[in-house]
Amino acid sequence: MDFAAPPAVLAALHQRVDAGVFGYGQPWPSLEAAVIDHLAAEYGWRIERDWIVWLPGLVSGLNIACRAVDGDVLTATPIYPPFLSAPRLAGRPLRTVGLIQQHGRWQWDMAALEAATDAAVRLFLLCHPHNPVGRCWRREELAALADFAAAHDLVVCADEIHCGLILDPEQRHIPFATLSPEAARRSMTLLAPSKTFNIPGLGCALAVIPDPALRRRFCRAKEGIVPHINVLGLAACEAAYRDSGGWRRELIAYLAANRDRVAAAVAACPGVAMTPVEATYLAWIDVRGLGLANPAAHFEAHGLGLSDGADFAAPGWLRLNFGCPRSTLDEALRRFRAACHSVSDQASTRRRSADSAVARQAKSTK
Ligand SMILES: Cc1ncc(COP(=O)(O)O)c(C=O)c1O
Structure with missing residues (x-):
């Protein structure tokens, strides 16, 4: 996002910078308490301190998860690109199943997920809320996914980086791990204050892994590769989770109004469409109707940098x-x-010149 981080985060960073010492740091008790209290207050999720594994980022977490779980990986597309690259980088075969649009909403195709899954599949990469389609998965959808994971004995790595950015007041984020003790046992949840409080460059994230054996596998896979979390990131994380709730509420209202502006603009344009954005600050826009060979390049030529689907x-x-x-x-x-x-102007110019060519042809053959 383009917004300055919350005042409490800036104050914590100033304090840390003023102390002037930037050696290696370990998470400290008040930081761990801030994380634990935040998850309890926001989601009713009661975690234990030992379940937390600190990370420099969620992409690291996705890649570690793919290395920690031995087997094929399954995910639903379209999806944030590291979900597609992490299995490959870990040498794990990836299977993908497309989301479907039903009743104006993106949904998992549970029948297709079933059909794509056999005993070789061990890991499901879940994006919740889903980047790029902006879905905040509902309890019944998550429950169906949890049943599916249980039936195939899958580990579920839930990337919940956008969980603080639910734009619809009538919806709430439900962490996958809170569905049931059974879901918790097979879960690795990746979290960070980074997206919500606009501090991703500070590199501070965490995995919550309740099952001790799964946690050991995850920690072993990161051993010697993943560095310490930088102390500024840790300081910012504490202030974000503990002291920035009011800032976040204002942010959500602002983003929801931005989202409505984008939806109205897209609805008024020819050849493009989008579904409602329930969460994130990302709009996923279908431009196939414009018939462009390279849509991202076309929009960039008009001064707009968009991510290429x-x-x-x-x-x-x-x-x-x-x-x-x-x-x-x-x-x-x-x-x-x-x-x-x-695009539509060019198309009508082409149509007009084709029409006049036909008219000229008709005249000359008279
Ligand atoms: C779903 C998702 N996961 C992870 C990340 C990046 O996480 P990090 O910067 O902590 O590696 C992003 C950033 O856009 C994201 O959208």
Whole structure:
């Protein structure tokens, strides 16, 4: 996002910088308490201190999970690109199943997930909320996934980095691990204050792994490769989770209004469409109707940098980040409209010249 981090985070960082010492650091008790209290207060999730494994980022966590669990990996596309690269980098075969759009919402195709799964599959990579489609998975959907994981004895690595960014007031984030003791036992949940409080560059994240044997496997896979978490990231994490709730509530209201502006702009443009964004600051836009060979390059030529759906296993789609001031967004949406209309204008010019060529031909043959 383009926003300055919460004042409490900035104050904690200033304090740490003023102390002037930047040696290696270990998480300290008040930081661990801030994480534990935050998860209990926000999600009713009671975790133990020992379940936490600190990480420099969630992408590290995804890659470690793929190394820690021996077998094929399954995930649902379109998906944040490291979900596609982490299995490959770990030497694990990846199976993907497309999400489906039903009743105006992206959903898991449970029948296709079943069909794609056999005894070789050991790990499901869950994105919750789902980047890029912006779904906040509901309890009944998560319960179906948990049943599926239990039936095939899968470990579920749940990337819940966007859990603090639920935009719909009537919805709540439900951590996969809170569904049941059985779901908790097979879960590795990846979390961070980074997206919600706009501090991803500080590199501080965590995995919550209740099952001791699974946690040992995860820790062994990261041994000697994953560095210490930097002390500024740890200080920011504590202030974010403990002291920045009010800032986050204001952020959510601002992002929800941005989301509505994006939805209205997309609805008014020819050849493009999107489904409601329930969570995240990302809009997933279907531009296949524009018939462009390279949509990302077309929009970039109109001054708009969008993520290319091809990287998410969905060519023909684009992802727009609306975590920015309204003035930036309005300019972005102006360029978006111009980029869409230039295609329909070109198409009608082509149609008009084709029509007049036909008319000329008809005249000359008279
Ligand atoms: C779903 C998801 N996971 C992980 C990350 C990145 O995590 P990190 O920067 O902690 O590696 C992102 C960033 O966009 C993301 O959207």
